Amino acid sequence: MKAVVCKAFGPPESLVVEDVPSPRPGRGEVVLSMKAASINFPDVLIIQNKYQVKPPLPFSPGSELAGVVKEVGEGVANCKVGDRVIAMTTFGAFAEEVKTEAARLLPLPDTMSFEVGASLLLTYATSDHALRDRAALRAGETLLVLGAAGGVGLAAVEIGKALGARVIACASTADKLAVCRAHGADETINYATEDLRERIKALTDGRGIDVVYDAVGGPYTEPAFRSLAWRGRLLVVGFAAGDIPKLPLNLPLLKGASVIGVFWGDFARREPKEFAASMKQLARWYAEGRLKPHVSQTLPLEKAAEAIKLLASRQAKGKVVVTMGA
Numbered sequence: 482m483k484a485v486v487c488k489a490f491g492p493p494e495s496l497v498v499e500d501v502p503s504p505r506p507g508r509g510e511v512v513l514s515m516k517a518a519s520i521n522f523p524d525v526l527i528i529q530n531k532y533q534v535k536p537p538l539p540f541s542p543g544s545e546l547a548g549v550v551k552e553v554g555e556g557v558a559n560c561k562v563g564d565r566v567i568a569m570t571t572f573g574a575f576a577e578e579v580k581t582e583a584a585r586l587l588p589l590p591d592t593m594s595f596e597v598g599a600s601l602l603l604t605y606a607t608s609d610h611a612l613r614d615r616a617a618l619r620a621g622e623t624l625l626v627l628g629a630a631g632g633v634g635l636a637a638v639e640i641g642k643a644l645g646a647r648v649i650a651c652a653s654t655a656d657k658l659a660v661c662r663a664h665g666a667d668e669t670i671n672y673a674t675e676d677l678r679e680r681i682k683a684l685t686d687g688r689g690i691d692v693v694y695d696a697v698g699g700p701y702t703e704p705a706f707r708s709l710a711w712r713g714r715l716l717v718v719g720f721a722a723g724d725i726p727k728l729p730l731n732l733p734l735l736k737g738a739s740v741i742g743v744f745w746g747d748f749a750r751r752e753p754k755e756f757a758a759s760m761k762q763l764a765r766w767y768a769e770g771r772l773k774p775h776v777s778q779t780l781p782l783e784k785a786a787e788a789i790k791l792l793a794s795r796q797a798k799g800k801v802v803v804t805m806g807a
Contacts, residue, residue, distance in 0.1 A: 484576035485785040488539045490530040493786040493793060496542075504580035506554030511583045513548035513566065515805040516595035517779075518574040521545055521603050521632065522696075522721055525793045527572060536572050542789070543574030543803070547589055547598035557583040565589040567598045569749075575785045577805050587760065593767075600632070600774040600800040601763070607718065607745040608636040609759050611694060612644065614748075615741045616714045620645025622691035625681065625708070627701050628721055629666065630657035632800045635775050637694045638664050643771045646692075649684060651677070651701070653795070660775065660798050672701060681708040694718060702726035706738070713738045721795065775799030 484501045506512050524542045526532035550564045560566060566586040573579055589598040612618045624641040628634045629650035641648040642665040650661035651670045658669040670680045681690060689710035695702055699722025706715050706728060713736060720726075733740060749756040766772045777798045780788045782805050791797045 482577040483782060484541045485543070485782065486539050486541055487528045490528065490538075493525075493528065493789040496528065496786045496789075498783050498785075501576070503578050506552050506557075506580055508555045509557060509583055510554040510580055511550050511557060511560060511586065512552040513546070513568070513579045513581065514551045515546060515548040515574070515577055515579055517548075517599035517805070518543045518546040518803050519599045519603075519632070519776075520788050520792045520797070520801045520803065522719060522792060524789055528789070534571055541573045541575045543576075543785070544569055544571050545599055545603045546570060546574040546579060547595040548579065548805075550586075551578065553583070559583055560586055560588075565591070565595075565598075567602055569602050569746075571746075575782065575803060577782065590764075596776050596779060596802045596804065597774050599802055600776055601767075601772075603745070604632040604636040604800065605640070605763050605772060605774070606749070606756070606759055607633050607743065608640050608694070609763055610745050610748050610756075611716045611718060611743040612637060612640050612692070613762075614755070614759070615743055616692045616694075616716055618644050618646055618692050621647075623647045623649065623685060623688075623710075624692045624694060625649045625651065625690040625705060626661075626666075626694045627651050627672075627705060628695075628697040629661045629669075630654075630798045631696065631721065631795075632797075633696050633718060634694070635661065635664050635799050636772075637696075638666050639772050640766075641665075641694075643766050649681070649690070657798055660777075664773065664775065677701060677704045678708050681705075685710075689713060692716065697722045698726050699724045700726075703728060703732075706732055706740075709736050709738045711737055715740050716743050717741065718743045776802050778802070779804050781805075 650666035698720035
């Protein structure tokens with residue numbers, strides 16, 4: 482089978498596509514015939530040895546996937562050969578076949594394409610955990626989403642609207658903001674051309690923001706935090722801008738505000754019942770048409786490096802998906 486292989490840590494250009502042996506399942510494991518895998522920001526980091534998970538070389542990147550069960554190992558009872566499934570694997574998804582623990586699998590609805598299925602888990606589950614669990618976002622509150630045109634950002638926009646919040650989407654270009662509006666954003670801010678704090682003041686009549694969803698970091702975190710209302714909450718989701726910001730600790734004191742970490746991977750591992758409830762809620766919203774994953778581009782497995790570069794250069798809108806097989 483063919484797989485994208487990282488042999489030495491470096492930029493996407495250093496990845497190669499090679500023929501590698503097909504995997505065989507052990508006890509409690511399955512092998513999937515891959516159909517689609519989406520690009521996520523950890524994929525950009527893991528190939529540069531900048532992610533908290535550090536797999537031994539060589540390895541295949543890719544963590545969010547959809548496919549069909551090809552083979553099951555001993556003791557597997559939650560799926561069978563031929564089942565359509567989605568899963569998170571941390572790494573290894575950019576290949577024609579993937580071995581993973583059967584416990585990681587979730588059924589892919591017949592009404593959902595493989596491309597959409599591969600775009601749902603990490604982004605929407607992260608944003609649902611962030612907004613409903615960590616921030617306790619309520620109807621009538623105002624949500625500011627930084628990096629709103631990205632995968633987790635658009636998911637946050639849609640979930641914020643599903644919860645009844647007023648959503649202000651922030652991005653760096655007019656076309657990205659147009660995508661945000663198409664997914665339900667009430668207002669938009671171009672932080673490349675507008676003063677973030679002044680625009681927030683204007684849009685909130687000086688009251689400020691209840692919840693900031695920050696998957697960007699860098700220069701936008703502090704002005705967004707300074708724009709929080711009393712008892713506001715800043716969700717620390719990621720650092721797509723590259724720099725991890727530092728906040729003066731008098732700011733949370735003066736606003737009675739909270740800085741809240743969002744680590745969905747450990748949440749899903751440590752709190753499986755709550756994770757299952759989150760996935761059921763997302764399935765309900767999807768069935769109701771409230772969630773519409775935005776797949777902006779699909780590329781074949783051979784162009785996985787190009788797909789990762791689109792995300793690394795912040796050119797992607799929504800999700801970029803790598804496809805395999807027919």
